[in-house]
Amino acid sequence: MEPLVLHHLEQSRARRIVWLLEELKVPYSIKTYKRDPKTMLGPKELRQVHPLGKSPLISDPNNGHRVLAESGAIVEYIVARYGNGRFIPPDNTDARLRWTYWLHYAEGSLMPLLLLRLVFDKVAHSPVPFFIKPIVQGIDKTVSGVFISPELKLHLGFIEAELAANPHGWFAGDTISAADVQMSYPLEAAMQRAHNDASKTAIVTFLDRIHDRPAYQKACEVTGETWKT
Numbered sequence: 001m002e003p004l005v006l007h008h009l010e011q012s013r014a015r016r017i018v019w020l021l022e023e024l025k026v027p028y029s030i031k032t033y034k035r036d037p038k039t040m041l042g043p044k045e046l047r048q049v050h051p052l053g054k055s056p057l058i059s060d061p062n063n064g065h066r067v068l069a070e071s072g073a074i075v076e077y078i079v080a081r082y083g084n085g086r087f088i089p090p091d092n093t094d095a096r097l098r099w100t101y102w103l104h105y106a107e108g109s110l111m112p113l114l115l116l117r118l119v120f121d122k123v124a125h126s127p128v129p130f131f132i133k134p135i136v137q138g139i140d141k142t143v144s145g146v147f148i149s150p151e152l153k154l155h156l157g158f159i160e161a162e163l164a165a166n167p168h169g170w171f172a173g174d175t176i177s178a179a180d181v182q183m184s185y186p187l188e189a190a191m192q193r194a195h196n197d198a199s200k201t202a203i204v205t206f207l208d209r210i211h212d213r214p215a216y217q218k219a220c221e222v223t224g225e226t227w228k229t
Contacts, residue, residue: 002061003027004078008223009042009055010035013071013185015223017056020075020181022215022222026082030222071185072103075178087178095173102171102179110155110186117148156190156200159183163202169209176210184210 004021008014008030021028033046033055047053050069058074060066063081068074079088089095168174171183187203210216220226 001027003029005059005061006030007046007049007055007057007059008032009046011225012055014056015219015225016181016185017058017071017074017078018222019184019213019216019219020078020087020178022218023176023181023213024078024083024086026078032223070107072107072182075103075182079178083178087176087181089173089177093173095177099172099177099179103182106182106186110159110183110190113148113152113155114186114189117152152190156203159187160200160202163206169202169206176213180206180210184216 004026006014006017006021006028008018010032018028018030033043035042042053042055044053046055046057049059050057050067052069054069056069056071056074058068058078060068060077060081068077079086089099163169163171166174170176171179184207187207191200191203191207
């Protein structure tokens with residue numbers, strides 16, 4: 001089997017794909033791209049791999065050099081093709097339904113809120129003429145106070161309760177799965193950027209457990225990135 005090629009944009013969500021590959025012992029090589037220091041976007045070389053120039057991307061030489069984008073799709077593909085039944089609960093089980101839910105919830109529900117928070121924080125702290133700054137800060141305060149912060153509080157409370165209800169502390173079933181890998185990045189971002197709240201004991205415990213895994217630590221070593229509070 002030839003190694004999969006992971007196209008990794010620095011400071012992106014690609015680390016969890018490396019983590020999954022390490023957990024499953026799937027051979028891979030990694031190609032890292034630098035962000036434009038002004039726009040923070042990926043370089044044109046990444047758009048030559050995929051038109052949107054986003055990361056992560058994988059290319060599979062064992063399947064016609066097929067290129068896949070979107071974290072959830074990549075995770076599903078790797079587990080289905082190379083997992084040999086690992087990191088996914090059995091078909092027709094409650095755990096499998098939960099696995100599918102959390103795999104898509106991570107990017108479909110939680111990450112958009114975190115991105116909104118990031119964007120409005122940047123806008124609020126951007127250099128603007130002094131007479132416009134109160135307007136900009138007022139918009140940020142209104143949107144954050146009325147929508148973003150309450151929604152993040154709602155979602156993190158929901159996640160905390162779901163993790164706490166599982167005696168094993170995972171998102172789907174009694175052992176770690178790809179759903180946990182997929183949920184890792186938005187929860188790290190949430191605790192770091194939005195609600196670094198020690199009262200979220202189930203979330204904190206979950207993050208501590210995954211950070212202790214050798215495969216996760218290897219992914220941090222490979223990408224040169226790690227989660228920091």
